[in-house]
Amino acid sequence: MSAMAQEPVAVSMLGLPGLAVLWILTLLAFGVFGWRVRQLVGLVRKGRPENRFDQPVKRVLHVVKNVFLQPRIFNEPAIGLPHFLIFWGFVLYVVCFNWGLVRGMFPVLPVPYPDEVGVVALFLDVFAVVVLAALLAAAVRRAFFAPPHLHLSADANLILVWIGILMLSSLFGGTFRVAAEGARSSVWAPFGSLLVPLVSGLPAGQAEGLARAMWWVHTFGVLGFLVYLPYSKHLHLLASPFNVLFGSLRPAGDLDIAGAAEESAAGAAKWYEFTWKQLLGGFSCAECGRCDRACPATNSGFPLEPQQIIQKLKKHALEAGLAKPGREAAALIGGVVAEAEIWACTTCMSCMERCAVLNEQIPSIVQMRRHLVGEGAVEKTLQDMLANLNRYGNSFGKSDRMRAKWTQPLATKIKDARKEPAEYLWYVGDYASYDPRVEDITRKTAEILQQSGVDFGLLYEGERSAGNDVRRVGEEGLFEMLRDRNLQVLEKAQFKTIVTTDPHTYNTLKNEYRWNGREIAILHYTELLDRLLKQGRLPLKKRLAGRVTYHDPCYLGRYNGIYDPPRRLLSGLGLELVEMPRSRNRSYCCGAGGGRIWMEDVPGIKERPAESRIREVARLPGVSTLVVSCPKDIAMFRDAVKTTDNEGKIVVKDLAELVWEAMQG
Amino acid sequence: MTMANGVLILAEHLRGEVADITYEMLGAGRKLADALQAPLHVAVIGRGAGSVSSGLGLADAVFVVETPESEVPSAATIARLLGGLIEQKQEAIVLLGWTNLSMGVGSILSARSGLPFVNFCRSVRAEGGALVVTSQLFGGKILSDVRLADGRGIVGVSAGAHPADAGRSDRAPTVETVTLAAQAPVVDFKRFIEPEADDVDITKQDVLVAVGRGIQTRDNIELAEDLAATMGGAVCGSRPVVDQGWMALSRQVGKSGMSVKPRLYLALGISGAPEHVEGMQGSQTIIAVNTDAAAPIFDVAKYGARMDVLELLPLLTEKIKARRG
């Protein structure tokens, strides 16, 4: 590719030499951009501290995976590839722009312009078209096939047009340069060359002038974009890589805020009471709506939209944090965000699982819940539950002495792990112990373990709720009290492994209880049964037949990655598993989590999460059994079977019930 | 007829209507008075007291004490007037109802007269010269016996412990208007606050589907409404359900609520605390469903099932529909 016949900057604009104009505009643009970014960084830094600076190597690799390779973007195929291409096109163009800018500002540098280097020009040319095609795809999607909750803003449309102009100016720049040399095409500008026939009538001088004009259009465009960027949603370009860099490397099921446990216990009501990472999330949000589309609360008609939680916090921080003194900003909780939104969350984590910039919606919601609990602004049914948990250690309001009543009908008494050592400590949990609908399943589980020769024991009346949902409801003080007390009891017992019935119990024992160096393994009962199956210790007497489907519990699957043991068990029993469309990490919450099973239903709900799930089961051909592995799922889904008129058509069974069935001769 | 050491009942009345508990006490009082060979008297205190005496003929005499200055005299006023009556007529035993209306009368009267006051009475009998009062404590889970050795005392009678029919009589009572020294009321009764009108009067229903805490959520009440509609009845509830705001006050059954006597009372997820039971135990057939086998409701119900209401309700509705054809 030949050198530019004349420097793009060797022109006059408004009586000023081009170089001067370039310098002035560059300084202005970078100045405004820098000022605004500094303002925003200052705002974010006013948030509470949080230690996200550990394990730097792991963090960098995290960025390489989630920003450069961005696998989550591909979860929505229509926009996956286009965005990936726009992203990499952008990276290329940013590099080349800065190169060109420096060269333009310092004409003395013995460095060619980027499009004077053949290979680079080729990349620029090809990517211009690729990006244009991707932009078109994005625009068509936005215009005609917009998925719900995709924020259709003028901002977004403007950006598409703006980038389009940048690509076109680059592309036509190539076209005019080829025309100016009198050539018909250039191997370094294959697509630009295709447009040469359109401009073939131009005299060389004019083509040259237009080529330079394209350079300026492009430069103005980028400098303008630079100024606009920190005021638009496109700030996500800058913020999201850092969002990922400072992302959580701890298990999602651990709500401890590293380095700020004490202050965080009181929750957050003002923007600066959130951590800097939570504030950064607002600027990283690309307003794509994936979280909303996945959220069971949103889909049921609750007032909660995870995207709005992030956006509202950002808007509130901007309004209140940058407010002139004397001007009152609207309150966050009760003003910008309604209390009903905060309580609607089931903490299922679908939002965080899908978010392409790895935002963390749930910790922000829990922070606000902690504040509301601190104010006592808690609905009556939830209050009663918390009072029961405090007083009796269970949400049923039944005496703690009755916790092991379910064991009475058993033929063989179960070891008391408080008095004798056992290999496994079975942490049964509230629902499996007290709920009359589930008691039977708990007994069957006991029989399975007994007949498999497992050495296990119970804490009997010593067991209390492990507190997973207490924490998620925002009653941090009660959670700590339960945790401390349970640890005290567990410390005295001798065992190697804990087995839990409930995935919620599993989550908090595994991720939030501190064992002080004691080596303990924690298993969900499906993991234990899977192990027994592998070891040939499950005394199965017959094979079961039929097609079933399996619901992955949120706290077992999405939170803790346990998908396969239950599936191996089902296949080991002889059952044919038909997966639901929303399975594994896309499993659709039953609606019980986050304390919602303790709260009243909200009027105006179109369809409860559990009902949606049952209807999903009903659409599977030949499947009439839904298999679950969480006691709350039993309660929620059996109810939903009735309310969706599927009684007699769909049956909900716990995995333990099926194993037990297979053990009967 | 001996004039000393009589049994005096405080009649309970409001807005011209005599409450059932008055008749319950009359029935019990008659038995007691006969056993003691003592007269049975009724005190009717209030404005327009004279006009409500007609059904009280089972007693030997009805003492009417008008309180023109107060439509509903306060507990302190009633206690003072009762005290005056006791002195004048030399009563030994006073029966009054443990109700919202009479609450406080027993305590104040006891403080002033020195007579012991025994509350929550389910039954009272004479033994030798003593009075033995059996009371229910802790929501009926424990009973107590108190022996008043000198046979004198004030007894607070729980509603529903005795049959009301035993106290009714066609006999015209002997009415005596008693004038006692007036005193300016310390508590002024201003006005009645009517409950919000509901489209349904649960006291007139044949079938009532009652829900308690066992219904768990407001939404589940719909299941009870389905059943009620299928059976041509109405839904009502115990206090906790109404307190939650899940049901109108006019649907509350019990001490502070309505007293109902339907042909069928389905008590679903209701534990059966006395405050509720007193409002529905007159029902012809009571069927109770509760997960707690020891719930006191099973003591008043004819049939019971120990299971989760939420499991049973839809099945029951479905089967009744099917049976109806």
Place this chain on the structure above:
Amino acid sequence: MNLFVLLKTVPDTVEELTVAADGVSLDAEWLRFKLSDSDEHALEQALLLKEKHGGTVTVVAMDAPELDESLFMAFAKGADRVVKLAGDLAAVQSFSAARLFAEFLKGSGQPLSADTLILLRSQAMDDLEGEIGPFLADLLGLPYVGVVTSVQPEGGSVTVSKEFAGGLRGELSCAMPAVLGIQSAEKPPRYVPIAKVRAAMKSSKLETIDVTPAGAPARFPVEKLYKPESAGRAEMLEGTPEEVADRLVDLLANQSLIQRGR
């Protein structure tokens, strides 16, 4: 406003209650105690009045097992002063208790101010001697209204609404100071997070005053306590929900209760 709240604990009926070997008391082995519902409402009503009209809330209670947690909870909810009356109080019943509280309230020697309200539970399920409120009011020479569901002080008097039966209520008024038995507060009792109660346990001071009951702790002895015989218990229907529902339908049909419907 000068607000007093008198609290007491009652046996928690979530546990099975049994009679002790002596036949006149409850078996203490599994006995647990908590504030009665009515007590919670009395405290809440006092706090609401303080929020609306200003003033102080003083909580007074007779020492009893498991009382302290409720007292610290009262602090955490906003009580200004919490006083425990300590002594040989296990046998004290309503009348004697009223005397102790009356002594405390008269203790300063000054008559109670015209903006004083003494709030307590309307009734408790172990008030064998009667409700304490009317006793107390009589001893202090103050007006008493029970079964109260709303409290509006104004000037030197207070207007309250009281529950009758059938959902009917009445509006009454009397001069202050007065004693009110609260059936339910205008709002349900507020929630206070455990963290605040624990903080109160560390930072707040319970005042303890030693008292000796004057006269007999009870006006009459209890001759015996016993569990009721379940005479006439329900015929229990056994089986799965399906089976039970079938049986019920049969029963109802036999009684001609299945004929109508909309």
